[in-house]
Amino acid sequence: MAAGAAILASAAPAAAPAPGTPLADLAALTAPEMAGRATGTDGGRRARAYLAQRFADLGLAPLGSSFVHPFSFKLRDGRAFADAANVLGAVRGTRDPDRWLVISAHYDHLGIVDGAVYPGADDNASGVAAVLALAAHFKAHPPAHSVLFACFDAEELSLQGARAFLARPPVPVDRIAAVLNLDMVSAGHRNEIYLAGTHHRPWLRPILDPAVRRAAVKVLYGHDAPPNSGNKLEDWTYASDHGPFHLAGIPFVYFGVEDHPDYHRPTDTFARLNRDFFARVLPLFVDVATVLDRELAAIARAAER
Ligand SMILES: [Zn+2]
Secondary structure, three states, rough: OOOHHHHHHOOOOOOOOOOOHHHHHHHHHOHHHHHHOOOOOOHHHHHHHHHHHHHHOHHHHHHHOOOOEEEEEEOOOOOEEEEEEEEEEEEEEOOOOEEEEEEEEEOOOOEEEEEEEOOOOOHHHHHHHHHHHHHHHHHHHHEEEEHHHEEOOOOOHHHHHHHHHHOOOOHHHHHHEEEEOOOOOOOOOOOOOOOEEEOOOOHHHHHHHHHHHHHHEEEEEEOOHHHHHOEEEOOOOOOOOOHHHHHOOOOEEEOOOOOOOOOOOOOOOOOOOHHHHHHHHHHHHHHHHHHHHHHHHEEEEEEEO
16 A cells, blocks of 8 residues: 555544444454453453353353353363353254254464464454354344354364363254354455365255355355365364364364464454455355254254264
8 A cells, every 4th residue: 555545544544343243342352451362361251251241132042050161171281271161152943942053163362472462353253253243143033943152262272162062062962963163254365265164064065055156255165175185275174163073073164264464463453354354254154054054954964963
């Protein structure tokens, strides 16, 4: 951008997002007091409290006595984490409430490293804001099957939140027919987003194709084939919280953008996120979630669940 244009741009700063919108959630989760939302830190606990309050405000049903589901874990390097927690809420299905679709995004990020805050706007405040938008959508348009909204903790520490969820599931695992996982969904530098999962479940393609064609962004299938298959794209099957679900035999649909220069850097900020792209992917996620709900019994049959 030329210097003159930069002056014009700075003279007209982007308006603050309206309360209750996905951009407002994104701004809140990347605010200084969230301090990068690292697991077991004050910033992580503030993010957790914010999400539990949003779930309550949206009118989601808790699974058990609280939206907050604590867990602890120990890493191979010996580091122990006693205060991790997933935030879980549900909208019950109108026709078949005992069959579940999980819609997930991890809310933790890297926190403060060597004095620098890593706000994690794209990774993954964006996915969490999208999950909240989907929760609002399904409250207003009740699904046929039950939908479990999961904001996972400790994804950045080897997918611990998703593992804890499946180790002590709040609903029977064999009643979970599919998971839609969102992780890094706002930094669409080429107006592109990847949809992973159909390499493992090719019969998902005809189910998803119409929504993919309707999307206002370019949706590319891929990033889900093992490296020895001749596929040049990195295999993301275990790169985010859908990995443990896949291991449990649950079909996954994952949306995420290609790695970018701000990935896992302090520059992954609210100010730098691509608002136009983010506004274009939200209707795509609503579309795909609606299709998954509509087809959930067929998906369960195809996956022999
Ligand atoms: Zn992530």
